[in-house]
Amino acid sequence: MAAVAAIVLFFPIGVVAASDLAAASRLGLDTTQGRIRRKKASRRLTQAVGIGSTIWVVGFVALIMLANDAALTRAFFDVEVIGRTLPTIAYGFMLNVRLFLVAEVFILIAGVLLALLRSLPGRPAILLRWLTTAYVDVFRGLPSILVILIVVYGLKRTQLPLLSGISDYWYVIIALTLHYSAYTAEVIKGGADGIHWSQAAAARSLGLTYFQSMRYVVLPQAMRRMLAPLLNYFIGLQKDTSLVAVIGLLDSVNRANVQSINEASLSPYTGVALCFLVVTIPLTRVADWLEKRRRRRELASG
Amino acid sequence: MAFLEIRDVHKSYGDNAVLKGISVDIEPHEVVCFIGPSGCGKSTLLRTINALETIDSGRILIEGQDIWAEDSDADELRMKVGIVFQQFNLFPHMSVLDNITLAPRKVLRLGRAKANELADELLHRVRLYDKRNEYPDRLSGGQQQRIAIARALAMQPRMLLLDEVTSALDPEIVGEVLALIAELASEGMTMALATHEMNFAREVADRICFVHQGRIVEQGAPDQMLTAPNDPRTAQFLSRVLAVGMHAKARKGDPEDIAAQ
Numbered sequence: 406m407a408a409v410a411a412i413v414l415f416f417p418i419g420v421v422a423a424s425d426l427a428a429a430s431r432l433g434l435d436t437t438q439g440r441i442r443r444k445k446a447s448r449r450l451t452q453a454v455g456i457g458s459t460i461w462v463v464g465f466v467a468l469i470m471l472a473n474d475a476a477l478t479r480a481f482f483d484v485e486v487i488g489r490t491l492p493t494i495a496y497g498f499m500l501n502v503r504l505f506l507v508a509e510v511f512i513l514i515a516g517v518l519l520a521l522l523r524s525l526p527g528r529p530a531i532l533l534r535w536l537t538t539a540y541v542d543v544f545r546g547l548p549s550i551l552v553i554l555i556v557v558y559g560l561k562r563t564q565l566p567l568l569s570g571i572s573d574y575w576y577v578i579i580a581l582t583l584h585y586s587a588y589t590a591e592v593i594k595g596g597a598d599g600i601h602w603s604q605a606a607a608a609r610s611l612g613l614t615y616f617q618s619m620r621y622v623v624l625p626q627a628m629r630r631m632l633a634p635l636l637n638y639f640i641g642l643q644k645d646t647s648l649v650a651v652i653g654l655l656d657s658v659n660r661a662n663v664q665s666i667n668e669a670s671l672s673p674y675t676g677v678a679l680c681f682l683v684v685t686i687p688l689t690r691v692a693d694w695l696e697k698r699r700r701r702r703e704l705a706s707g
Numbered sequence: 708m709a710f711l712e713i714r715d716v717h718k719s720y721g722d723n724a725v726l727k728g729i730s731v732d733i734e735p736h737e738v739v740c741f742i743g744p745s746g747c748g749k750s751t752l753l754r755t756i757n758a759l760e761t762i763d764s765g766r767i768l769i770e771g772q773d774i775w776a777e778d779s780d781a782d783e784l785r786m787k788v789g790i791v792f793q794q795f796n797l798f799p800h801m802s803v804l805d806n807i808t809l810a811p812r813k814v815l816r817l818g819r820a821k822a823n824e825l826a827d828e829l830l831h832r833v834r835l836y837d838k839r840n841e842y843p844d845r846l847s848g849g850q851q852q853r854i855a856i857a858r859a860l861a862m863q864p865r866m867l868l869l870d871e872v873t874s875a876l877d878p879e880i881v882g883e884v885l886a887l888i889a890e891l892a893s894e895g896m897t898m899a900l901a902t903h904e905m906n907f908a909r910e911v912a913d914r915i916c917f918v919h920q921g922r923i924v925e926q927g928a929p930d931q932m933l934t935a936p937n938d939p940r941t942a943q944f945l946s947r948v949l950a951v952g953m954h955a956k957a958r959k960g961d962p963e964d965i966a967a968q
Contacts, residue, residue, distance in 0.1 A: 612815075
């Protein structure tokens with residue numbers, strides 16, 4: 406089976422692997438020579454599959470790019486158009502970055518608060534726990550675009566003094582905060598739950614209040630295991646800032662909409678893609694690195 | 708008046724009744740040891756005194772004040788009673804100094820300098836001043852436990868609860884912790900200990916309570932309790948732990964004990 410796959414994917418090495426396999430079964434696995442051939446074969450199989458899949462993937466991508474007289478390439482990868490529209494798109498992308506940074510501050514504050522209220526101990530806090538749980542359930546369950554639409558078009562209609570007079574920019578901040586603070590609260594609560602209860606017990610026994618023991622003892626220790634998942638949600642948030650295009654804010658996506666009509670080309674969207682990748686790929690790498698470091702440290706401390 | 712009064716305290720976890728009507732008084736400056744098999748409820752009892760565990764019924768009074776009464780502040784009352792745990796429970800992300808000063812700074816609102824002064828004094832007392840800037844994972848179990856005691860003392864409690872504080876320690880370093888506890892006892896600290904160290908209990912305790920299946924079966928002066936218990940369950944428990952203790956000592960090659968056999 407594996408030999409067939411190897412031959413189909415990459416003929417030259419696949420054939421050698423297959424002959425090694427045949428030799429191994431001829432010699433038998435109870436001989437040293439047989440086992441050596443078998444090991445060689447398995448190494449070559451992996452190699453063949455690796456080289457083969459790379460060639461096939463590259464080939465398939467090339468096919469897509471060149472098919473139908475390179476229609477896709479001409480639409481999305483017109484270098485001239487990308488170069489011409491990139492400045493205005495990059496300018497729009499600044500709005501995406503600004504939304505991300507400002508919302509993030511509110512999200513972290515709200516997330517910590519929600520997490521603390523959700524794990525508040527004791528019977529008197531039962532309603533608070535219930536309320537925050539309901540909040541988290543609802544906003545984790547809704548698509549973020551729906552939250553943005555409801556907040557932007559809904560709050561305006563209330564005509565309430567503080568809520569109806571602000572700009573769309575701030576409505577979006579509110580919507581993103583509502584949505585992402587629910588996720589953040591879950592991550593923070595999960596991190597705090599992972600710290601053994603005896604740490605909180607020690608803190609409480611010294612006279613610290615619930616909030617003090619969370620602030621000084623539990624959350625600092627939970628921080629390490631919260632970082633990577635939090636960063637992953639931040640990356641999601643960064644991408645979700647592009648949803649403001651639906652309510653007409655001039656972010657990178659909306660500017661690309663305009664430019665693609667002006668230029669009669671889809672290449673401006675490639676500029677948007679480049680902008681996002683420049684931010685999200687390094688963040689993803691950092692998240693992975695943090696996670697790896699945490700695992701290593703946990704192993705080290707036994 | 709007794710410093711601590713425990714009146715008919717019941718506590719269960721689901722169907723599992725852990726405390727089935729415990730009543731005991733502890734006088735100021737008294738040292739009381741709770742002994743008994745694992746799971747008998749002695750550790751739970753200590754934790755209820757510190758309000759770390761709620762109780763199902765009964766009353767716990769500290770200096771005459773019910774810790775669970777509507778008009779009393781559990782945080783305020785638990786500050787009068789410090790607790791030291793079997794697993795030390797030092798804060799691993801803080802230096803030794805910060806471990807000790809955290810509560811004085813945040814609860815008693817002492818300034819940094821004042822709190823450090825207090826901590827240094829305690830560190831001298833537990834003979835670990837040179838470790839003040841270390842992190843807990845760099846200390847031995849015995850050193851960690853002495854720091855935990857210093858941390859509890861930093862809140863200037865009137866009473867100390869010691870929950871099997873030597874059970875997680877290697878035999879050869881149990882001594883340094885017990886010596887510190889004996890010192891505190893001789894200075895007049897009111898203490899309640901849950902312990903398996905019978906010889907130590909005999910040495911420091913004013914009174915020993917034998918706890919069995921959530922009840923105090925028998926209590927009395929150490930000598931009488933350990934040598935001539937009245938209740939057969941106490942006798943059975945003692946014969947078992949003392950036999951094990953002797954066995955362990957013999958294996959370690961304590962010449963005195965081997966000679967005594």
